[in-house]
Amino acid sequence: MSGSIVILTGAGISKASGLETFSGDGGIWNTHEVDKIASAEALAKNPTQVLSFYDDMRRKLLSDEVSPNAAHHALARLEAEWAGQVVIITQNIDNLHERAGNTHVIHSHGELTKARCTSCGHVFSWWRDIDTNDLCGVCGEDAPLRPHIVLFGESPLELGKTEDALGHCDLFVSIGSSLTVHPAAGFVDAVNSRDNTRTVELNQEPSARSEVFDEGYFGAAEDIVPIFVSGLLAAAKQPSLRHVMA
Helix, strand or coil, rough: CCCCCCCCEEECHHHHHHHCCCCCCCCCHHHCHHHHHHHHHHHHHHHHHHHHHHHHHHHHCCCCCCCHHHHHHHHHHHHHHCCCCEEEEEECCCCHHHHHHCCCCCECCCEEEEEEEECCCCEECCCCCCCCCCCCCCCCCCEEEEECCCCCCCCCCCCHHHHHHHCCCCEEEEEEECCCCCCHHHHHHHCCCCCCCCCEEEEECCCCCHHHCCCCCCCCCHHHHHHHHHHHHHHCCCCCCCCCCC
16 A cells, blocks of 8 residues: 655654753753843844854754664665655754655754855855854855744744645644644644544643544654554555554
């Protein structure tokens, strides 16, 4: 059996890789003021502070302390072995899906390993700190660079690609997301509105939208995602995609 699969991933999938989540117990927003370090207004008023915050996150991501975990590798296996299309829409700003081997990844909240011109919007691959003296050099405006990250007060990226993927998928899986932020919180509704689709939540605990999913399985992502993927691939020769979790 084939069919298109869309997988939404949130911070919960990267926790076992050594990256902090943003919300919940121990989350980054419990110890940092969002409006001062991660908002569009903060970038305009105090760019040095915003750049420093994301520089620290980039250095952590690129350190030896962080690497893809079993959940990332399982999704890479799914893309490699599934007969249909597998698209990942991630709320995460890390590059762990790509490092694990996934190639169809939509970064709706941006990427730590990219910088963007504040004038023309040109996006650069970026592997070091961003300094206030780093300028574009492409548009001729000598405009400063900023993290290619969706800050609070800004719209998600790649909305057209996201809507297209959701509009054609047969199976939607949400992994490690609290589903409290829109538009991601409504993705499951978009899929449920079509006939002959299936929606599954894989999470540490039920999310804010758990009740609208067809199925839900709960536990650490690094434990339950490999089980789910193995079951899905094993069931691919069967007439139904359902009941793939033991």
